[in-house]
Amino acid sequence: SAGLLDLLGCFDLTTFTGLKQVTTIKKQPITTHHKFPDQCDVVRNQTQQQERQQLPMSEDGTENDKTGSSHSRPSTCPSYFRWIHEDLRPWRETGITRGMLEKARNNKAHFRVVILDGKVYVKKYRKSIDTRDVFTLWGILQLLRWYPGRLPDLELMFDANDRPTVRSSDYKGQQHPAPPPIFRYCSDDASLDIVFPDWSFWGWAEVNIKPWAKSMVAIQEGNKMTPWKDRVAYAYWRGNPNVAPTRRDLLTCNVSDQQDWNTRLYINDWVRESREGFKNSNLENQCTHRYKIYIEGWAWSVSEKYIMACDSMTLYVRPKYYDFFIRGMMPLQHYWPIRDNSKCTSLKHAVHWGNTHLDQ
Numbered sequence: 001s002a003g004l005l006d007l008l009g010c011f012d013l014t015t016f017t018g019l020k021q022v023t024t025i026k027k028q029p030i031t032t033h034h035k036f037p038d039q040c041d042v043v044r045n046q047t048q049q050q051e052r053q054q055l056p057m058s059e060d061g062t063e064n065d066k067t068g069s070s071h072s073r074p075s076t077c078p079s080y081f082r083w084i085h086e087d088l089r090p091w092r093e094t095g096i097t098r099g100m101l102e103k104a105r106n107n108k109a110h111f112r113v114v115i116l117d118g119k120v121y122v123k124k125y126r127k128s129i130d131t132r133d134v135f136t137l138w139g140i141l142q143l144l145r146w147y148p149g150r151l152p153d154l155e156l157m158f159d160a161n162d163r164p165t166v167r168s169s170d171y172k173g174q175q176h177p178a179p180p181p182i183f184r185y186c187s188d189d190a191s192l193d194i195v196f197p198d199w200s201f202w203g204w205a206e207v208n209i210k211p212w213a214k215s216m217v218a219i220q221e222g223n224k225m226t227p228w229k230d231r232v233a234y235a236y237w238r239g240n241p242n243v244a245p246t247r248r249d250l251l252t253c254n255v256s257d258q259q260d261w262n263t264r265l266y267i268n269d270w271v272r273e274s275r276e277g278f279k280n281s282n283l284e285n286q287c288t289h290r291y292k293i294y295i296e297g298w299a300w301s302v303s304e305k306y307i308m309a310c311d312s313m314t315l316y317v318r319p320k321y322y323d324f325f326i327r328g329m330m331p332l333q334h335y336w337p338i339r340d341n342s343k344c345t346s347l348k349h350a351v352h353w354g355n356t357h358l359d360q
Helices: 002-008 041-054 079-087 098-106 132-146 212-225 245-251 270-275 303-308 343-356
Strands: 012-016 019-023 111-116 119-124 154-158 182-184 232-239 263-267 289-294 313-317 336-338
Touching: 098 154, 111 132, 119 132, 212 303, 232 343, 245 263, 263 289, 263 343, 289 303, 289 343, 313 343, 336 343
Parallel strands: 154 182, 232 263, 232 289, 289 313, 313 336
Antiparallel strands: 012 019, 019 119, 111 119, 111 154
């Protein structure tokens, strides 16, 4: 698409010690109101470290640190930030060695990212699905522009496939080596893969999904079109059921001549949508029901954030996988949990409860 060509036009790739340097066209730093505030521990600590490096030494040879303790103010970090420490816990005692990193490469990583002195270098090992790798790298470049000078030098391996591969059972006990540190878009309770925001936050050109900032604005406008109480009083889902048995099972809950489970379920044919210009899959036009169902596909689904942004009650079918932010969400506060082993009755109960408690 034209948007993707514009994106690729922003990249300048030059060979550097076996890697490719990734830079962007020089632009003014991004000004936005959506940055994490400096009260967030992560941002504040990085800022203070940068400020301390610029402070002159006092007469007794110590630093004149006037930035204050990181514990003197309450944190305003998003709730999912606390999971960062949990995801890195397997390497807390050993640290991460060069050998571990190379093992992650052998674990079928798609690409390596190196950030050095504020510049990004990348080495690709194999082709990813669609343009996942391109948009993931684009997100990292934007991060550098949002927080210039705050990203430390680092090196990481990234697997752009869906399901986690680093099984925790393979690395239990002192006789086993430390697991390879590999980043991906989701993980589960039996795995040690490190979760990272998925590529669609920066766009998914193949299915006409815009970057999250633009999608969120469009969905917010769609929300204004119909107040919640005036929306269709059923649970809505649209997607591809062929990617997972749990989705095919969900279709048995659709309305029929014999039964109405308070659901309205639709199959999305992406091939047909592409041929017809995606006219039936605009995200902002799908906020018309009081309830929206989230259910996993082959792994977690990128649809999660769009469903939860719709200002409808999210009916969240019990998942196996998690992405980077869902662990910060609370049941009955951010979503209504749905049993996976009895979807139909669970969905019907949730919709009935909502329709009989409209003010709650």
